[in-house]
Amino acid sequence: MLLLQVSIKSIAHRVRSYRYPGSFIQVPGARHLMKIRTPLLTIAAFVLFYFVAGACFFRFGVESLVLPHVALSAQTTAPLFLRIGGDDGNAILVRRYGTPKVDCVVFFPGQHGNISAYIRNLFPAFVAHGIAVLAVAYPGQNGAPGTPHHLHEIMVLATQTAEAAQATCPGHRIVLYGRSLGSMVAAYAAAKTHPAGLILDSAARSFSSAIRLRLNARWYLAPLALLPVPRLLAHDYSLAEALSSMRDVPAVVFQGTADRETPLSDLRAAGMPGNLKLVVVSGGTHSTTDLLARDRTMQTALTMLRAPRT
Known part of the structure:
Protein backbone atom coordinates (compact mmCIF):
# COMPACT_ATOMS: atom_id res chain seq x y z
CA MET A 1 0.00 0.00 0.00
CA LEU A 2 2.78 2.41 0.87
CA LEU A 3 4.47 1.73 -2.45
CA LEU A 4 1.18 2.31 -4.26
CA GLN A 5 0.66 5.68 -2.52
CA VAL A 6 4.16 6.85 -3.49
CA SER A 7 3.56 5.84 -7.09
CA ILE A 8 0.23 7.67 -7.20
CA LYS A 9 1.84 10.86 -5.82
CA SER A 10 4.66 10.64 -8.35
CA ILE A 11 2.20 10.24 -11.22
CA ALA A 12 0.10 13.16 -9.96
CA HIS A 13 3.18 15.37 -9.77
CA ARG A 14 4.12 14.52 -13.34
CA VAL A 15 0.59 15.19 -14.52
CA ARG A 16 0.65 18.65 -12.93
CA SER A 17 3.99 19.31 -14.55
CA TYR A 18 2.62 18.28 -17.91
CA ARG A 19 -0.61 20.24 -17.57
CA TYR A 20 1.06 23.46 -16.49
CA PRO A 21 4.47 23.60 -18.17
CA GLY A 22 4.38 27.39 -18.10
CA SER A 23 4.75 27.40 -14.35
CA PHE A 24 8.16 25.81 -14.72
CA ILE A 25 9.48 27.29 -18.02
CA GLN A 26 7.89 30.68 -18.72
CA VAL A 27 8.06 32.35 -15.33
CA PRO A 28 11.85 32.03 -14.89
CA GLY A 29 12.27 33.34 -18.51
CA ALA A 30 10.21 36.44 -17.77
CA ARG A 31 12.30 37.19 -14.74
CA HIS A 32 15.49 36.88 -16.78
CA LEU A 33 14.06 39.20 -19.42
CA MET A 34 13.24 41.80 -16.79
CA LYS A 35 16.80 41.64 -15.52
CA ILE A 36 18.37 42.40 -18.91
CA ARG A 37 15.71 44.85 -20.14
CA THR A 38 16.59 47.57 -17.63
CA PRO A 39 20.30 47.85 -18.53
CA LEU A 40 19.44 47.64 -22.25
CA LEU A 41 17.00 50.53 -21.93
CA THR A 42 19.59 52.49 -19.96
CA ILE A 43 22.22 51.95 -22.66
CA ALA A 44 19.76 52.88 -25.42
CA ALA A 45 18.81 56.08 -23.59
CA PHE A 46 22.48 57.00 -23.13
CA VAL A 47 23.27 56.40 -26.81
CA LEU A 48 20.28 58.52 -27.85
CA PHE A 49 21.30 61.32 -25.49
CA TYR A 50 24.93 61.11 -26.71
CA PHE A 51 23.99 61.64 -30.35
CA VAL A 52 21.24 64.21 -29.70
CA ALA A 53 23.60 66.23 -27.49
CA GLY A 54 26.28 66.03 -30.18
CA ALA A 55 23.88 67.20 -32.88
CA CYS A 56 22.74 70.15 -30.74
CA PHE A 57 26.35 71.07 -30.01
CA PHE A 58 27.25 71.13 -33.70
CA ARG A 59 24.23 73.27 -34.46
CA PHE A 60 24.38 75.77 -31.61
CA GLY A 61 27.64 75.52 -29.66
CA VAL A 62 30.68 74.51 -31.67
CA GLU A 63 31.43 77.93 -33.21
CA SER A 64 31.64 79.62 -29.81
CA LEU A 65 34.53 77.30 -28.85
CA VAL A 66 36.59 77.75 -32.01
CA LEU A 67 38.61 80.68 -30.65
CA PRO A 68 39.81 80.20 -27.05
CA HIS A 69 40.91 83.13 -24.91
CA VAL A 70 44.63 83.88 -25.29
CA ALA A 71 46.36 86.38 -23.00
CA LEU A 72 48.51 89.15 -24.46
CA SER A 73 52.08 87.92 -24.79
CA ALA A 74 54.93 89.96 -23.36
CA GLN A 75 56.73 89.48 -26.69
CA THR A 76 53.94 91.25 -28.60
CA THR A 77 55.74 94.59 -28.51
CA ALA A 78 54.76 96.12 -31.84
CA PRO A 79 52.49 99.17 -31.56
CA LEU A 80 48.85 98.90 -32.51
CA PHE A 81 48.38 99.63 -36.22
CA LEU A 82 44.65 99.08 -36.80
CA ARG A 83 41.59 98.40 -34.68
CA ILE A 84 38.62 96.96 -36.51
CA GLY A 85 35.55 96.75 -34.29
CA GLY A 86 31.92 95.77 -34.55
CA ASP A 87 28.77 96.89 -32.75
CA ASP A 88 28.81 93.76 -30.56
CA GLY A 89 32.03 94.67 -28.75
CA ASN A 90 34.23 92.29 -30.73
CA ALA A 91 37.30 93.74 -32.39
CA ILE A 92 40.33 92.65 -34.36
CA LEU A 93 43.63 94.29 -33.47
CA VAL A 94 46.39 94.57 -36.07
CA ARG A 95 50.06 95.13 -35.21
CA ARG A 96 52.64 95.96 -37.85
CA TYR A 97 56.08 94.40 -38.06
CA GLY A 98 58.55 96.02 -40.46
CA THR A 99 58.37 98.85 -42.98
CA PRO A 100 56.24 98.35 -46.12
CA LYS A 101 58.84 98.90 -48.85
CA VAL A 102 57.17 96.25 -51.02
CA ASP A 103 53.70 96.61 -49.52
CA CYS A 104 52.10 94.33 -46.92
CA VAL A 105 51.16 90.81 -45.94
CA GLY A 110 45.52 79.72 -36.28
CA GLN A 111 43.04 78.93 -33.56
CA HIS A 112 45.39 79.61 -30.65
CA GLY A 113 47.02 82.79 -31.90
CA ASN A 114 50.63 81.95 -30.96
CA ILE A 115 51.83 85.30 -32.31
CA SER A 116 55.00 85.26 -30.20
CA ALA A 117 56.33 82.22 -32.12
CA TYR A 118 55.63 83.89 -35.47
CA ILE A 119 57.36 87.08 -34.31
CA ARG A 120 60.53 85.06 -33.66
CA ASN A 121 60.51 82.57 -36.51
CA LEU A 122 58.34 83.75 -39.40
CA PHE A 123 57.92 87.51 -39.67
CA PRO A 124 61.67 88.42 -39.89
CA ALA A 125 61.96 86.64 -43.26
CA PHE A 126 59.30 88.94 -44.73
CA VAL A 127 60.58 92.10 -43.04
CA ALA A 128 64.11 91.45 -44.38
CA HIS A 129 62.73 91.67 -47.93
CA GLY A 130 60.78 94.88 -47.43
CA ILE A 131 57.40 93.30 -46.71
CA ALA A 132 55.55 94.63 -43.68
CA VAL A 133 53.59 91.99 -41.79
CA LEU A 134 50.23 93.08 -40.41
CA ALA A 135 49.53 90.48 -37.71
CA VAL A 136 45.89 89.93 -36.77
CA ALA A 137 44.69 89.28 -33.21
CA TYR A 138 41.19 87.80 -33.09
CA PRO A 139 38.61 88.95 -30.50
CA GLY A 140 39.55 87.57 -27.10
CA GLN A 141 43.17 86.94 -28.09
CA ASN A 142 46.39 88.91 -27.62
CA GLY A 143 44.67 91.97 -26.19
CA ALA A 144 41.77 92.18 -28.65
CA PRO A 145 38.42 92.78 -26.91
CA GLY A 146 35.34 90.61 -27.21
CA THR A 147 34.16 87.02 -27.22
CA PRO A 148 32.93 85.84 -30.62
CA HIS A 149 30.06 83.37 -30.64
CA HIS A 150 29.84 82.78 -34.39
CA LEU A 151 32.43 82.40 -37.12
CA HIS A 152 30.43 84.83 -39.25
CA GLU A 153 31.48 87.61 -36.86
CA ILE A 154 35.14 86.77 -37.48
CA MET A 155 34.65 86.60 -41.25
CA VAL A 156 33.06 90.06 -41.31
CA LEU A 157 35.83 91.60 -39.19
CA ALA A 158 38.51 89.89 -41.29
CA THR A 159 37.05 91.34 -44.48
CA GLN A 160 36.99 94.81 -42.93
CA THR A 161 40.59 94.31 -41.82
CA ALA A 162 41.69 93.43 -45.35
CA GLU A 163 39.90 96.48 -46.74
CA ALA A 164 41.56 98.75 -44.17
CA ALA A 165 44.97 97.25 -44.92
CA GLN A 166 44.52 97.86 -48.65
CA ALA A 167 43.65 101.49 -47.96
CA THR A 168 46.54 101.97 -45.52
CA CYS A 169 49.52 100.23 -47.14
CA PRO A 170 51.49 102.57 -49.45
CA GLY A 171 50.93 100.73 -52.74
CA HIS A 172 47.43 99.59 -51.78
CA ARG A 173 48.49 96.02 -52.56
CA ILE A 174 48.31 93.26 -49.99
CA VAL A 175 48.68 89.51 -49.78
CA LEU A 176 46.47 87.65 -47.33
CA TYR A 177 48.32 84.86 -45.54
CA GLY A 178 46.34 82.44 -43.37
CA ARG A 179 47.57 79.56 -41.29
CA SER A 180 45.43 76.62 -40.07
CA LEU A 181 42.05 78.14 -39.04
CA GLY A 182 43.38 81.44 -40.39
CA SER A 183 43.48 79.87 -43.85
CA MET A 184 39.70 79.69 -43.96
CA VAL A 185 39.38 83.21 -42.55
CA ALA A 186 41.86 84.60 -45.09
CA ALA A 187 40.17 82.78 -47.98
CA TYR A 188 36.75 84.29 -47.23
CA ALA A 189 38.28 87.74 -46.75
CA ALA A 190 40.07 87.40 -50.09
CA ALA A 191 36.80 86.47 -51.79
CA LYS A 192 35.39 89.86 -50.76
CA THR A 193 38.46 92.08 -51.24
CA HIS A 194 40.40 90.50 -54.15
CA PRO A 195 43.97 91.12 -52.90
CA ALA A 196 47.18 90.70 -54.90
CA GLY A 197 47.36 87.11 -53.70
CA LEU A 198 46.29 84.52 -51.15
CA ILE A 199 48.68 82.20 -49.28
CA LEU A 200 47.36 79.33 -47.19
CA ASP A 201 49.31 77.13 -44.79
CA SER A 202 48.11 73.85 -43.21
CA ALA A 203 44.57 74.40 -44.45
CA ALA A 204 41.46 72.29 -43.87
CA ARG A 205 39.24 71.85 -46.91
CA SER A 206 36.13 72.68 -44.87
CA PHE A 207 34.93 73.44 -41.36
CA SER A 208 33.10 70.10 -41.15
CA SER A 209 36.12 68.09 -42.31
CA ALA A 210 38.27 69.73 -39.62
CA ILE A 211 35.66 68.84 -36.99
CA ARG A 212 35.46 65.22 -38.13
CA LEU A 213 39.23 64.86 -38.00
CA ARG A 214 39.24 66.14 -34.42
CA LEU A 215 36.42 63.76 -33.48
CA ASN A 216 38.13 60.72 -34.97
CA ALA A 217 41.30 61.53 -33.03
CA ARG A 218 39.48 60.77 -29.73
CA TRP A 219 37.83 57.39 -29.18
CA TYR A 220 35.07 58.80 -26.98
CA LEU A 221 34.08 61.34 -29.65
CA ALA A 222 34.67 59.24 -32.77
CA PRO A 223 31.05 57.95 -33.00
CA LEU A 224 29.86 61.56 -33.41
CA ALA A 225 31.66 61.64 -36.76
CA LEU A 226 28.84 59.40 -38.04
CA LEU A 227 26.43 62.33 -37.73
CA PRO A 228 25.76 64.50 -40.84
CA VAL A 229 28.08 67.24 -39.54
CA PRO A 230 27.96 69.46 -42.68
CA ARG A 231 24.17 69.69 -42.48
CA LEU A 232 24.13 70.26 -38.72
CA LEU A 233 26.46 73.27 -38.82
CA ALA A 234 24.94 76.73 -39.17
CA HIS A 235 27.31 77.19 -42.13
CA ASP A 236 29.93 74.77 -43.41
CA TYR A 237 32.71 77.11 -44.51
CA SER A 238 34.92 75.61 -47.22
CA LEU A 239 37.85 76.57 -49.42
CA ALA A 240 35.87 75.55 -52.49
CA GLU A 241 33.11 78.01 -51.65
CA ALA A 242 35.51 80.86 -50.85
CA LEU A 243 37.71 80.38 -53.90
CA SER A 244 34.79 80.05 -56.31
CA SER A 245 34.31 83.83 -56.35
CA MET A 246 37.97 84.88 -56.68
CA ARG A 247 39.29 83.14 -59.77
CA ASP A 248 41.29 86.24 -60.68
CA VAL A 249 43.34 86.07 -57.45
CA PRO A 250 46.44 83.82 -57.41
CA ALA A 251 46.18 81.37 -54.52
CA VAL A 252 48.76 78.93 -53.13
CA VAL A 253 48.47 76.41 -50.29
CA PHE A 254 51.49 74.90 -48.49
CA GLN A 255 50.58 71.53 -46.99
CA GLY A 256 52.84 69.20 -44.98
CA THR A 257 53.08 65.48 -45.69
CA ALA A 258 53.18 64.63 -41.96
CA ASP A 259 50.31 66.90 -40.91
CA ARG A 260 47.77 64.87 -38.90
CA GLU A 261 45.43 67.74 -37.99
CA THR A 262 44.89 68.91 -41.58
CA PRO A 263 46.14 65.94 -43.62
CA LEU A 264 47.26 66.35 -47.19
CA SER A 265 45.06 63.40 -48.17
CA ASP A 266 41.96 65.11 -46.78
CA LEU A 267 42.72 68.31 -48.70
CA ARG A 268 42.98 66.29 -51.89
CA ALA A 269 39.98 64.06 -51.15
CA ALA A 270 37.28 66.33 -52.60
CA GLY A 271 39.49 67.62 -55.40
CA MET A 272 41.52 70.82 -55.36
CA PRO A 273 39.85 74.01 -56.58
CA GLY A 274 41.18 74.81 -60.02
CA ASN A 275 42.58 78.20 -59.01
CA LEU A 276 44.46 76.87 -55.96
CA LYS A 277 48.07 75.77 -56.44
CA LEU A 278 49.26 73.05 -54.05
CA VAL A 279 52.83 73.05 -52.74
CA VAL A 280 53.66 69.85 -50.85
CA VAL A 281 56.04 70.38 -47.91
CA SER A 282 57.97 67.16 -47.27
CA GLY A 283 57.99 66.16 -43.60
CA GLY A 284 55.91 69.14 -42.55
CA THR A 285 53.67 68.66 -39.52
CA HIS A 286 50.87 70.97 -38.46
CA SER A 287 53.29 72.92 -36.28
CA THR A 288 56.35 72.93 -38.57
CA THR A 289 55.07 73.43 -42.12
CA ASP A 290 55.26 77.22 -41.83
CA LEU A 291 58.93 77.02 -40.79
CA LEU A 292 59.92 74.47 -43.44
CA ALA A 293 58.18 76.48 -46.16
CA ARG A 294 59.12 79.93 -44.82
CA ASP A 295 61.47 80.99 -47.63
CA ARG A 296 59.15 79.66 -50.35
CA THR A 297 56.22 81.42 -48.71
CA MET A 298 58.11 84.71 -48.60
CA GLN A 299 59.16 84.39 -52.25
CA THR A 300 55.57 83.60 -53.21
CA ALA A 301 54.39 86.76 -51.45
CA LEU A 302 57.07 88.84 -53.21
CA THR A 303 56.02 87.47 -56.60
CA MET A 304 52.36 88.24 -55.92
CA LEU A 305 53.07 91.80 -54.75
CA ARG A 306 55.37 92.56 -57.71
CA ALA A 307 53.10 91.06 -60.36
CA PRO A 308 51.55 93.56 -62.80
CA ARG A 309 48.10 94.75 -61.85
CA THR A 310 45.30 93.21 -63.87
Missing part, protein backbone atom coordinates in the same frame (compact mmCIF):
# COMPACT_ATOMS: atom_id res chain seq x y z
CA VAL A 106 48.14 90.48 -43.65
CA PHE A 107 48.69 87.45 -41.43
CA PHE A 108 45.76 85.49 -39.98
CA PRO A 109 47.02 83.03 -37.33
Whole structure:
Protein backbone atom coordinates (compact mmCIF):
# COMPACT_ATOMS: atom_id res chain seq x y z
CA MET A 1 0.00 0.00 0.00
CA LEU A 2 2.78 2.41 0.87
CA LEU A 3 4.47 1.73 -2.45
CA LEU A 4 1.18 2.31 -4.26
CA GLN A 5 0.66 5.68 -2.52
CA VAL A 6 4.16 6.85 -3.49
CA SER A 7 3.56 5.84 -7.09
CA ILE A 8 0.23 7.67 -7.20
CA LYS A 9 1.84 10.86 -5.82
CA SER A 10 4.66 10.64 -8.35
CA ILE A 11 2.20 10.24 -11.22
CA ALA A 12 0.10 13.16 -9.96
CA HIS A 13 3.18 15.37 -9.77
CA ARG A 14 4.12 14.52 -13.34
CA VAL A 15 0.59 15.19 -14.52
CA ARG A 16 0.65 18.65 -12.93
CA SER A 17 3.99 19.31 -14.55
CA TYR A 18 2.62 18.28 -17.91
CA ARG A 19 -0.61 20.24 -17.57
CA TYR A 20 1.06 23.46 -16.49
CA PRO A 21 4.47 23.60 -18.17
CA GLY A 22 4.38 27.39 -18.10
CA SER A 23 4.75 27.40 -14.35
CA PHE A 24 8.16 25.81 -14.72
CA ILE A 25 9.48 27.29 -18.02
CA GLN A 26 7.89 30.68 -18.72
CA VAL A 27 8.06 32.35 -15.33
CA PRO A 28 11.85 32.03 -14.89
CA GLY A 29 12.27 33.34 -18.51
CA ALA A 30 10.21 36.44 -17.77
CA ARG A 31 12.30 37.19 -14.74
CA HIS A 32 15.49 36.88 -16.78
CA LEU A 33 14.06 39.20 -19.42
CA MET A 34 13.24 41.80 -16.79
CA LYS A 35 16.80 41.64 -15.52
CA ILE A 36 18.37 42.40 -18.91
CA ARG A 37 15.71 44.85 -20.14
CA THR A 38 16.59 47.57 -17.63
CA PRO A 39 20.30 47.85 -18.53
CA LEU A 40 19.44 47.64 -22.25
CA LEU A 41 17.00 50.53 -21.93
CA THR A 42 19.59 52.49 -19.96
CA ILE A 43 22.22 51.95 -22.66
CA ALA A 44 19.76 52.88 -25.42
CA ALA A 45 18.81 56.08 -23.59
CA PHE A 46 22.48 57.00 -23.13
CA VAL A 47 23.27 56.40 -26.81
CA LEU A 48 20.28 58.52 -27.85
CA PHE A 49 21.30 61.32 -25.49
CA TYR A 50 24.93 61.11 -26.71
CA PHE A 51 23.99 61.64 -30.35
CA VAL A 52 21.24 64.21 -29.70
CA ALA A 53 23.60 66.23 -27.49
CA GLY A 54 26.28 66.03 -30.18
CA ALA A 55 23.88 67.20 -32.88
CA CYS A 56 22.74 70.15 -30.74
CA PHE A 57 26.35 71.07 -30.01
CA PHE A 58 27.25 71.13 -33.70
CA ARG A 59 24.23 73.27 -34.46
CA PHE A 60 24.38 75.77 -31.61
CA GLY A 61 27.64 75.52 -29.66
CA VAL A 62 30.68 74.51 -31.67
CA GLU A 63 31.43 77.93 -33.21
CA SER A 64 31.64 79.62 -29.81
CA LEU A 65 34.53 77.30 -28.85
CA VAL A 66 36.59 77.75 -32.01
CA LEU A 67 38.61 80.68 -30.65
CA PRO A 68 39.81 80.20 -27.05
CA HIS A 69 40.91 83.13 -24.91
CA VAL A 70 44.63 83.88 -25.29
CA ALA A 71 46.36 86.38 -23.00
CA LEU A 72 48.51 89.15 -24.46
CA SER A 73 52.08 87.92 -24.79
CA ALA A 74 54.93 89.96 -23.36
CA GLN A 75 56.73 89.48 -26.69
CA THR A 76 53.94 91.25 -28.60
CA THR A 77 55.74 94.59 -28.51
CA ALA A 78 54.76 96.12 -31.84
CA PRO A 79 52.49 99.17 -31.56
CA LEU A 80 48.85 98.90 -32.51
CA PHE A 81 48.38 99.63 -36.22
CA LEU A 82 44.65 99.08 -36.80
CA ARG A 83 41.59 98.40 -34.68
CA ILE A 84 38.62 96.96 -36.51
CA GLY A 85 35.55 96.75 -34.29
CA GLY A 86 31.92 95.77 -34.55
CA ASP A 87 28.77 96.89 -32.75
CA ASP A 88 28.81 93.76 -30.56
CA GLY A 89 32.03 94.67 -28.75
CA ASN A 90 34.23 92.29 -30.73
CA ALA A 91 37.30 93.74 -32.39
CA ILE A 92 40.33 92.65 -34.36
CA LEU A 93 43.63 94.29 -33.47
CA VAL A 94 46.39 94.57 -36.07
CA ARG A 95 50.06 95.13 -35.21
CA ARG A 96 52.64 95.96 -37.85
CA TYR A 97 56.08 94.40 -38.06
CA GLY A 98 58.55 96.02 -40.46
CA THR A 99 58.37 98.85 -42.98
CA PRO A 100 56.24 98.35 -46.12
CA LYS A 101 58.84 98.90 -48.85
CA VAL A 102 57.17 96.25 -51.02
CA ASP A 103 53.70 96.61 -49.52
CA CYS A 104 52.10 94.33 -46.92
CA VAL A 105 51.16 90.81 -45.94
CA VAL A 106 48.14 90.48 -43.65
CA PHE A 107 48.69 87.45 -41.43
CA PHE A 108 45.76 85.49 -39.98
CA PRO A 109 47.02 83.03 -37.33
CA GLY A 110 45.52 79.72 -36.28
CA GLN A 111 43.04 78.93 -33.56
CA HIS A 112 45.39 79.61 -30.65
CA GLY A 113 47.02 82.79 -31.90
CA ASN A 114 50.63 81.95 -30.96
CA ILE A 115 51.83 85.30 -32.31
CA SER A 116 55.00 85.26 -30.20
CA ALA A 117 56.33 82.22 -32.12
CA TYR A 118 55.63 83.89 -35.47
CA ILE A 119 57.36 87.08 -34.31
CA ARG A 120 60.53 85.06 -33.66
CA ASN A 121 60.51 82.57 -36.51
CA LEU A 122 58.34 83.75 -39.40
CA PHE A 123 57.92 87.51 -39.67
CA PRO A 124 61.67 88.42 -39.89
CA ALA A 125 61.96 86.64 -43.26
CA PHE A 126 59.30 88.94 -44.73
CA VAL A 127 60.58 92.10 -43.04
CA ALA A 128 64.11 91.45 -44.38
CA HIS A 129 62.73 91.67 -47.93
CA GLY A 130 60.78 94.88 -47.43
CA ILE A 131 57.40 93.30 -46.71
CA ALA A 132 55.55 94.63 -43.68
CA VAL A 133 53.59 91.99 -41.79
CA LEU A 134 50.23 93.08 -40.41
CA ALA A 135 49.53 90.48 -37.71
CA VAL A 136 45.89 89.93 -36.77
CA ALA A 137 44.69 89.28 -33.21
CA TYR A 138 41.19 87.80 -33.09
CA PRO A 139 38.61 88.95 -30.50
CA GLY A 140 39.55 87.57 -27.10
CA GLN A 141 43.17 86.94 -28.09
CA ASN A 142 46.39 88.91 -27.62
CA GLY A 143 44.67 91.97 -26.19
CA ALA A 144 41.77 92.18 -28.65
CA PRO A 145 38.42 92.78 -26.91
CA GLY A 146 35.34 90.61 -27.21
CA THR A 147 34.16 87.02 -27.22
CA PRO A 148 32.93 85.84 -30.62
CA HIS A 149 30.06 83.37 -30.64
CA HIS A 150 29.84 82.78 -34.39
CA LEU A 151 32.43 82.40 -37.12
CA HIS A 152 30.43 84.83 -39.25
CA GLU A 153 31.48 87.61 -36.86
CA ILE A 154 35.14 86.77 -37.48
CA MET A 155 34.65 86.60 -41.25
CA VAL A 156 33.06 90.06 -41.31
CA LEU A 157 35.83 91.60 -39.19
CA ALA A 158 38.51 89.89 -41.29
CA THR A 159 37.05 91.34 -44.48
CA GLN A 160 36.99 94.81 -42.93
CA THR A 161 40.59 94.31 -41.82
CA ALA A 162 41.69 93.43 -45.35
CA GLU A 163 39.90 96.48 -46.74
CA ALA A 164 41.56 98.75 -44.17
CA ALA A 165 44.97 97.25 -44.92
CA GLN A 166 44.52 97.86 -48.65
CA ALA A 167 43.65 101.49 -47.96
CA THR A 168 46.54 101.97 -45.52
CA CYS A 169 49.52 100.23 -47.14
CA PRO A 170 51.49 102.57 -49.45
CA GLY A 171 50.93 100.73 -52.74
CA HIS A 172 47.43 99.59 -51.78
CA ARG A 173 48.49 96.02 -52.56
CA ILE A 174 48.31 93.26 -49.99
CA VAL A 175 48.68 89.51 -49.78
CA LEU A 176 46.47 87.65 -47.33
CA TYR A 177 48.32 84.86 -45.54
CA GLY A 178 46.34 82.44 -43.37
CA ARG A 179 47.57 79.56 -41.29
CA SER A 180 45.43 76.62 -40.07
CA LEU A 181 42.05 78.14 -39.04
CA GLY A 182 43.38 81.44 -40.39
CA SER A 183 43.48 79.87 -43.85
CA MET A 184 39.70 79.69 -43.96
CA VAL A 185 39.38 83.21 -42.55
CA ALA A 186 41.86 84.60 -45.09
CA ALA A 187 40.17 82.78 -47.98
CA TYR A 188 36.75 84.29 -47.23
CA ALA A 189 38.28 87.74 -46.75
CA ALA A 190 40.07 87.40 -50.09
CA ALA A 191 36.80 86.47 -51.79
CA LYS A 192 35.39 89.86 -50.76
CA THR A 193 38.46 92.08 -51.24
CA HIS A 194 40.40 90.50 -54.15
CA PRO A 195 43.97 91.12 -52.90
CA ALA A 196 47.18 90.70 -54.90
CA GLY A 197 47.36 87.11 -53.70
CA LEU A 198 46.29 84.52 -51.15
CA ILE A 199 48.68 82.20 -49.28
CA LEU A 200 47.36 79.33 -47.19
CA ASP A 201 49.31 77.13 -44.79
CA SER A 202 48.11 73.85 -43.21
CA ALA A 203 44.57 74.40 -44.45
CA ALA A 204 41.46 72.29 -43.87
CA ARG A 205 39.24 71.85 -46.91
CA SER A 206 36.13 72.68 -44.87
CA PHE A 207 34.93 73.44 -41.36
CA SER A 208 33.10 70.10 -41.15
CA SER A 209 36.12 68.09 -42.31
CA ALA A 210 38.27 69.73 -39.62
CA ILE A 211 35.66 68.84 -36.99
CA ARG A 212 35.46 65.22 -38.13
CA LEU A 213 39.23 64.86 -38.00
CA ARG A 214 39.24 66.14 -34.42
CA LEU A 215 36.42 63.76 -33.48
CA ASN A 216 38.13 60.72 -34.97
CA ALA A 217 41.30 61.53 -33.03
CA ARG A 218 39.48 60.77 -29.73
CA TRP A 219 37.83 57.39 -29.18
CA TYR A 220 35.07 58.80 -26.98
CA LEU A 221 34.08 61.34 -29.65
CA ALA A 222 34.67 59.24 -32.77
CA PRO A 223 31.05 57.95 -33.00
CA LEU A 224 29.86 61.56 -33.41
CA ALA A 225 31.66 61.64 -36.76
CA LEU A 226 28.84 59.40 -38.04
CA LEU A 227 26.43 62.33 -37.73
CA PRO A 228 25.76 64.50 -40.84
CA VAL A 229 28.08 67.24 -39.54
CA PRO A 230 27.96 69.46 -42.68
CA ARG A 231 24.17 69.69 -42.48
CA LEU A 232 24.13 70.26 -38.72
CA LEU A 233 26.46 73.27 -38.82
CA ALA A 234 24.94 76.73 -39.17
CA HIS A 235 27.31 77.19 -42.13
CA ASP A 236 29.93 74.77 -43.41
CA TYR A 237 32.71 77.11 -44.51
CA SER A 238 34.92 75.61 -47.22
CA LEU A 239 37.85 76.57 -49.42
CA ALA A 240 35.87 75.55 -52.49
CA GLU A 241 33.11 78.01 -51.65
CA ALA A 242 35.51 80.86 -50.85
CA LEU A 243 37.71 80.38 -53.90
CA SER A 244 34.79 80.05 -56.31
CA SER A 245 34.31 83.83 -56.35
CA MET A 246 37.97 84.88 -56.68
CA ARG A 247 39.29 83.14 -59.77
CA ASP A 248 41.29 86.24 -60.68
CA VAL A 249 43.34 86.07 -57.45
CA PRO A 250 46.44 83.82 -57.41
CA ALA A 251 46.18 81.37 -54.52
CA VAL A 252 48.76 78.93 -53.13
CA VAL A 253 48.47 76.41 -50.29
CA PHE A 254 51.49 74.90 -48.49
CA GLN A 255 50.58 71.53 -46.99
CA GLY A 256 52.84 69.20 -44.98
CA THR A 257 53.08 65.48 -45.69
CA ALA A 258 53.18 64.63 -41.96
CA ASP A 259 50.31 66.90 -40.91
CA ARG A 260 47.77 64.87 -38.90
CA GLU A 261 45.43 67.74 -37.99
CA THR A 262 44.89 68.91 -41.58
CA PRO A 263 46.14 65.94 -43.62
CA LEU A 264 47.26 66.35 -47.19
CA SER A 265 45.06 63.40 -48.17
CA ASP A 266 41.96 65.11 -46.78
CA LEU A 267 42.72 68.31 -48.70
CA ARG A 268 42.98 66.29 -51.89
CA ALA A 269 39.98 64.06 -51.15
CA ALA A 270 37.28 66.33 -52.60
CA GLY A 271 39.49 67.62 -55.40
CA MET A 272 41.52 70.82 -55.36
CA PRO A 273 39.85 74.01 -56.58
CA GLY A 274 41.18 74.81 -60.02
CA ASN A 275 42.58 78.20 -59.01
CA LEU A 276 44.46 76.87 -55.96
CA LYS A 277 48.07 75.77 -56.44
CA LEU A 278 49.26 73.05 -54.05
CA VAL A 279 52.83 73.05 -52.74
CA VAL A 280 53.66 69.85 -50.85
CA VAL A 281 56.04 70.38 -47.91
CA SER A 282 57.97 67.16 -47.27
CA GLY A 283 57.99 66.16 -43.60
CA GLY A 284 55.91 69.14 -42.55
CA THR A 285 53.67 68.66 -39.52
CA HIS A 286 50.87 70.97 -38.46
CA SER A 287 53.29 72.92 -36.28
CA THR A 288 56.35 72.93 -38.57
CA THR A 289 55.07 73.43 -42.12
CA ASP A 290 55.26 77.22 -41.83
CA LEU A 291 58.93 77.02 -40.79
CA LEU A 292 59.92 74.47 -43.44
CA ALA A 293 58.18 76.48 -46.16
CA ARG A 294 59.12 79.93 -44.82
CA ASP A 295 61.47 80.99 -47.63
CA ARG A 296 59.15 79.66 -50.35
CA THR A 297 56.22 81.42 -48.71
CA MET A 298 58.11 84.71 -48.60
CA GLN A 299 59.16 84.39 -52.25
CA THR A 300 55.57 83.60 -53.21
CA ALA A 301 54.39 86.76 -51.45
CA LEU A 302 57.07 88.84 -53.21
CA THR A 303 56.02 87.47 -56.60
CA MET A 304 52.36 88.24 -55.92
CA LEU A 305 53.07 91.80 -54.75
CA ARG A 306 55.37 92.56 -57.71
CA ALA A 307 53.10 91.06 -60.36
CA PRO A 308 51.55 93.56 -62.80
CA ARG A 309 48.10 94.75 -61.85
CA THR A 310 45.30 93.21 -63.87
